[in-house]
Amino acid sequence: MTTSSAHPLDPLTEAEIARVREVLVAEGKVGPTTRFPSVLPVEPDKALVRSFTPGSTAPRRVRAVLLDVKTGVTQEAVVDAASGTLESFVDLDPADGRAPILFEEYDRCADLVRADPRWQAAMKRRGVDDWSLAFVAPLSPGSFEENFDNNRRYLRALTFLRDHVDDSPWAHPVEGLLAEVDLITGEVLQVVDEGDVPVPTEHGNYTGVAEPRTTLKPISITQPEGVSFTVEGSEVTWEGWKLRVGFNAREGLTLHRISFNGEPVLYRASMAEMVVPYGDPAPWRNWISYFDAGEYLLGKNANSLKLGCDCLGVIHYFDAAVADDHGNPITIPQVVCMHEEDYGVLWKHTNILTGASDVRRSRRLVVSFFSTIGNYDYGFFWYFYLDGTIELEAKATGVVFCGAGEESPYGAEIAPGLMAPVHQHLFCARLDTEVAGERNTVDEVDFARIPIGPANPRGNAFTSTTKVLETETDGARLADPLVGRTWVVRSADGTNRLGKPKAYQLVPKPGPTLLAQPEATVHGRAEFATKHLWVTKFDENERYPAGDYPNQHPGGAGLPGWVKQDESIVDEDIVLWHVFGPTHLPRPEDWPVMPVDYSGFMFRPLGFLDRNPALDLPDFSADKHCPPGQCGCSH
Known part of the structure; x- marks a missing residue:
């Protein structure tokens, strides 16, 4: 063993x-x-x-x-x-959901749909006699009971057209055509064919369609003396940071045993789940709610990264092994990219009495991977800063999912006859905290106005308030930017030189939580996305916020069930589950390929250190950037 x-x-x-x-x-x-x-x-x-x-x-x-x-x-x-x-x-038990979707099931579903006479008749009715270039897109079906036996393992499929092999299919959706396929029996359960919306004809190709600009000059990033980090196996050491890089087929990149200046911060960090629910009530899309980790597997769909494209600078890559559909190992080369990058000014001050100016530049260690799930591409970038801050940035790009037709309250026209529905990308990061020791507690900290009175005669005063999250039901929280709400994870065992608990502060960048109605099936299946924060007592069996098998799960698994135990989360081994991400009403500028949409959060020291840990940074500016005798910095 x-x-x-x-x-x-x-x-x-x-x-x-x-x-x-x-x-x-x-x-x-x-x-x-x-x-x-x-x-x-x-x-x-x-x-x-x-x-x-x-x-x-x-x-x-x-x-x-x-x-x-x-x-x-x-x-x-x-x-x-x-x-x-x-x-x-x-x-x-099938009632507990289905296993993730196999790669081979996409082809099986598409082949079954193409061979179905009802689908062929629907294509002919639209004037399409040659469907050799048609793209049948099999999609996770959600969990509904009105049209089929929910004991089946099945997929729903939409259809898109292509003008040639390299044509982007997402530009040519066949509106009103939906197929449902039983993957076990090989039956096409039904083909729904309604409406006569024209298929958009304008192409959506994004490479080789514009003359490259000549005004943008190259930027060269070099480290002539090498990198500042060291790697031994999966362990990375960099400027006070120590961590282990992991990878698995479901979550993709995982980080372990993260410490700063010799003290633990996080035992484990990962992107545990994400859900992409669509807000269009049309029958062709009202069931769409992809769980990209639990249904499709972020790690299995990860990209092999390329120098100069995905990563820039002096790069260290990690390969990863995953299993294919038959259980045989395959290696995804260069699946995790790690490098250092400049991040502007870290601290600066000009002494108004002497004129001396001191400035030090920030740098961060970047550990990242990309996963492509159908039309969307997701990058997950973990940043480690010289001041002890950790940041996770999710980058959503790729091609927006489209239907045909005019603009509606539920979607925007982004190209002639091409409608992109409103939707959400709700990510859930799992942070198994270990702030200065295993026993941690979370405080919710808000800013608060003080009423005018004897304690505030001029009305200018405000303060901060602290609420201790004592049990798991207390730990289900919403962010509130109007009061600057943050959550502070404090240690029961470690104190700083001021005698206060060592702590880290979760700083959210909140957007809307799940916007579906409570009666919607996606609400029950993705209830984790109804709060910005959940805090639970650590349990080794509680790994994924929507449960182990969200594919076709009817709902109620994961976080909403776990917190009903209402265990104490004071001075315990705890896990933070943080939900964030964009709610996206697509724009014409998102077509034909979407500029990155950024979202994320910071986890930064608050009394974890006794003073600014970056006072000892060297000043590289004197001998490299200042002409002789003209340096205005205090060297």
């Missing part, structure tokens, strides 16, 4: 994934119709991780989901990849 060849938090290797499959084959659990929707590491107990020393033994357990594509039976296995033993093997 143990191995001394890896740190317990290292990502899975190709050999380990292959070993998992070998064990299950030997146990008679794998047949010709068996597929592997997900293969994920099972992280070991925290006490074991904290006590681990190089050369000692560590468990390497793996959870694999097996789907029989002939019968629909789904099972979950836990395998010890080191000793080659099967620890557990259980059937999964």
Whole structure:
């Protein structure tokens, strides 16, 4: 059950994934119709991780989901990849949701739709006799009961056209055509064909369609003396920071054992889930609500990054191994990019008495990956700053999802005859905190006005108020920018030189939470997105805010169920779940490819340190930027 060849938090290797499959084959659990929707590491107990020393033994357990594509039976296995033993093997109840979508199921769904006479008749009715270039887009179906037996494993499919092989299909939606496919029986359950909206004809191609401008001069980023970080295996050390880089098929990039100046900050950080609900009531789109981590797998869909394009500068890349649909290992090369980048002024002051000016430039360590889910591309960038701040920035780009028709209250016309519906991208970051120790508490801090009176005779006073979040139901919170609301995670064990608890402050950049009505099925399935913050007591089985299997899940899994236990979250091992992201009414400027839409949050020290930790930064400006005798800085 143990191995001394890896740190317990290292990502899975190709050999380990292959070993998992070998064990299950030997146990008679794998047949010709068996597929592997997900293969994920099972992280070991925290006490074991904290006590681990190089050369000692560590468990390497793996959870694999097996789907029989002939019968629909789904099972979950836990395998010890080191000793080659099967620890557990259980059937999964379809009522608890379905396994993530297989890559091969996209092609299977599309082929079944293309062969259906009803779909072919719908295409002919629209004057399309040659559908060899038609793109049938299989999509996760949500969970509804009015039209089908919810015990099925199925996909819904919309149709788009192309003028040639390299044409962007998203520009040519076939409005009013919807197919539903049972992936197990191979039935096209129904084809809905209504309306006669013309298919938009203008192309949506975005490469090679404009002459490149010549006015923009190149920027060269060099580090002639090399980088400032060091990498040993999966462990990274940089300017007071220490962390481990992980990766799995579901969340993609994960970060572990994050510490600053020798003290712990976060035990684990990841993008645990995201939901993309659409606000258009048209029957072709009123069911759309993608769970891009739980249904599609962010890590399995991750990009291999390229120098000079995705990453600029002196780069360190991490490869990652994931399992394909048959449980065989594949490596995504250069899936995680890490580099340093300048970030402007960190601190500056000009002494008005002497005229001396001091300034130091900021720098940050960037750890990032990109995932492409259908038409959208998502970049997740973790930034580590010299002053102890951590930031997560989500970058949404790619091609907006479109229908055909005129502008409506639920969507905007972004090109002739092309309508892009309003929708949301709601991300949920999971922050397993370890601020100056395992025992943490969260305070909600607001600014508050003081009424005019003896304590505030001129009416100018304001202060801050603090509410302790004592139980898990208390920990379900909304942000409020009108009072500058932040959440402070303070230590029960560590104090600063002022005698106050060491702490980190979660600074949100809030937008709307889930806008669907409480009666909507997406509300029950994505209830995590109805709050900006949840705080729970750590439980190793509570990993994903919408539950383990959101695909076709009827709702109620994950955070809303967990918080009903209402456990104490005062001086406990706690987890913060932070929801953020844009609500998007597309613009013409978002077409044909969308400029990055940024969202995110900061997690910064508040009394965690005794003073500005960046006072010792060197001043690189004197000998490199100032002419002799003309330096105005205090060197």
